[in-house]
Amino acid sequence: MTEINLTQSEANALISMEKIRVDDQSYDYPGLGGRITIPITSRNKREYFVLDVSRGRIDLLKGSYHNRAKQIVILVRLDFGGQPHRNPDGQEIPSPHLHVYREGYGDKWAVPIPTEDFTNIADLWQALMDFMKYCNITELPNIQRGLFP
Secondary structure, eight states, X not given: OOOOOOXXXXXXXXXXXXXXXXXXXXXXXXXXXXXXXXXXEETTSSSEEEEEEEEOSSOTTOEEEEEEETTTEEEEEEEESSOOEEOTTSOEEOSSEEEEXXXXXXXXXXXXXXXXXXXXXXXXXXXXHHHHHXXXXXXXXXXXXXXXX
């Protein structure tokens, strides 16, 4: 797979860019072991993004949310219900944690969940809403909550 390296200013601009849904397609929030991939675009339609929602196969509370640019560059990733993450400097960050693109490292660095941005990380649906807000997705995709988010 081709690797795309962004400068930090490019990544920051993509993260803060206003994003909207591409269409009105409906998506079901995934059950155990499920995953959905949703196309997102910038308001001016010049940049394309992807929102991934993944759930663990066994653990109801394990999964991740990703916001990608250029198809493969993870700009922001929220991991929950899994193991702690060890950063390249050796620091261990407990789960849940947030990965934000860092020049030269991609998504290899994690930080504790910013509580001012994530109101209730234990509620996976609310965590998804907060994640989309954190990624500046202002026109939300049509995701059906279902019984067990």
